[in-house]
Amino acid sequence: MSFRSTYKLISKQAVHWFPGHMGKGLKQMQQRLKMVDCVVEVHDARIPFSGRNPEFEQTITGGDLKPHVLVLNKKDLVDRRDQRKVENELKNNGIKNIIFTNCKNQQCQGTRELLPKITELIVESDRYNRRNEKDYNVMVIGVPNVGKSSLLNVLRNKNLGKKSAAAVGAEAGITRSVLEKIKICEAPLTYMIDTPGILEPRVTDDEMGMKLALVGCFPDHIVGIDQIADYLLYWLNKHNKFEYVEVLGLKNATDHIAELLFYHAKNLGKTRKIKRYDGQVITMPDMLYAAQNFVQIFRKGEFGHILLDKV
Ligand SMILES: Nc1nc2c(ncn2[C@@H]2O[C@H](COP(=O)(O)OP(=O)(O)OP(=O)(O)O)[C@@H](O)[C@H]2O)c(=O)[nH]1
Ligand SMILES: [Mg+2]
Missing domain, CATH: 3.40.50.300 (P-loop containing nucleotide triphosphate hydrolases)
Incomplete structure (x- = not known):
């Protein structure tokens, strides 16, 4: 893969x-x-x-x-x-x-x-x-x-x-x-x-911005939890850290965040009701909840000890 x-x-x-x-x-x-x-x-x-x-x-x-x-x-x-x-x-x-x-x-x-x-x-x-x-x-x-x-x-x-x-x-x-x-x-x-946390007015490097977001230096809604989850998945795969597969109970590693969140939400048994364009209400796995949960697990250190920067 x-x-x-x-x-x-x-x-x-x-x-x-x-x-x-x-x-x-x-x-x-x-x-x-x-x-x-x-x-x-x-x-x-x-x-x-x-x-x-x-x-x-x-x-x-x-x-x-x-x-x-x-x-x-x-x-x-x-x-x-x-x-x-x-x-x-x-x-x-x-x-x-x-x-x-x-x-x-x-x-x-x-x-x-x-x-x-x-x-x-x-x-x-x-x-x-x-x-x-x-x-x-x-x-x-x-x-x-x-x-x-x-x-x-x-x-x-x-x-x-x-x-x-x-x-x-x-x-x-x-x-x-x-x-x-x-x-x-x-x-x-x-x-x-004590002083308030202060970021650079302009974070010009996207990947640096995403690392800051992943460890929680921004409120999650500023970057979007789905984007933070996607960056986390990218980082873990790129560095061959596949602990997430077992921790989340997935069948295999994936580089597609939507796929991961779909199965993770299903495993968690979390659903949400969505109104379709034709007015019909359907029940879907709650991907946003799954994204939040995926990032939380990382922040608690449950995917292992992770240094996001290269030494
Ligand atoms: N795992 C872990 N969590 C910590 C540690 N120190 C602080 N935290 C947690 O990190 C979060 C932020 O802590 P704060 O002390 O509010 O951080 P701050 O830098 O004052 O944040 P701002 O005031 O928002 O700039 C809290 O949830 C703390 O419980 C630590 O050594 N290890
Ligand atoms: Mg503080």
């Missing part, structure tokens, strides 16, 4: 999402920079080389001006061996401080190492206007839905034993504005500033 070797968007429209709160959020972040000692950029560990907003490098971290840590979160969804390779490649690309985290795991080594790392970098740095301030301010930035607010909550919980302070959710765009600083540690006195 032959599979697609390149991906073409079903719709001709490029993947694009830059609602008002993002432009406003970016401005608020720039205004707050004067009071920030370290920037923690959170990104999804499944796409370590794709989709990081270049805007951050230019205006937020300002090259090497402020200490910067790249946190690759959701490491539970990628293979440990790949993490090592990713880290080496990023280091070769000039990123010095990289930490992998899993905010869902209380015992995560990465979240334990993060604060000591931040403190070390701030102590070593030139704090300019903040040289005489005793407290440390850390701004957490990144694209939507990568776990910025989760990370803040985990650090606060670990170091202060306090409950979550920032809202978290499975949809992109939960945090809408730059929030007040929240204490995450007593000694050294450290505060964290």
Whole structure:
């Protein structure tokens, strides 16, 4: 069986999402920079080389001006061996401080190492206007839905034993504005500033856009769940990841999303009533539900550990 070797968007429209709160959020972040000692950029560990907003490098971290840590979160969804390779490649690309985290795991080594790392970098740095301030301010930035607010909550919980302070959710765009600083540690006195997820105003590379959509950086309706499901199927086939055949209970691999969704909906026993052009109402397998379910299974990691970028 032959599979697609390149991906073409079903719709001709490029993947694009830059609602008002993002432009406003970016401005608020720039205004707050004067009071920030370290920037923690959170990104999804499944796409370590794709989709990081270049805007951050230019205006937020300002090259090497402020200490910067790249946190690759959701490491539970990628293979440990790949993490090592990713880290080496990023280091070769000039990123010095990289930490992998899993905010869902209380015992995560990465979240334990993060604060000591931040403190070390701030102590070593030139704090300019903040040289005489005793407290440390850390701004957490990144694209939507990568776990910025989760990370803040985990650090606060670990170091202060306090409950979550920032809202978290499975949809992109939960945090809408730059929030007040929240204490995450007593000694050294450290505060964290949560910010809204911000994407590039124009995602010019279609495949990068689809990867961002697949890991949930856009609300699903922006790209369309059927298109996301199609990209997922393309990616799995292209990389010989055929676990989906067994997980979904299909007879064989396929490169046709409609075929996969038809049988998957049938297996799930999900139908919907459709009115035909002649007025007759017929019952069909619910392909939209099946698409949602197919993508959800991927997002939970049930097709295996998957690194969407090439190392
Ligand atoms: N599997 C897994 N899921 C995680 C992890 N960290 C966070 N999540 C989930 O990812 C989703 C997004 O988390 P948030 O903390 O709201 O992400 P955010 O970056 O603040 O998102 P916005 O505010 O929308 O920009 C939630 O459903 C979290 O439960 C992780 O380490 N592993
Ligand atoms: Mg948030």
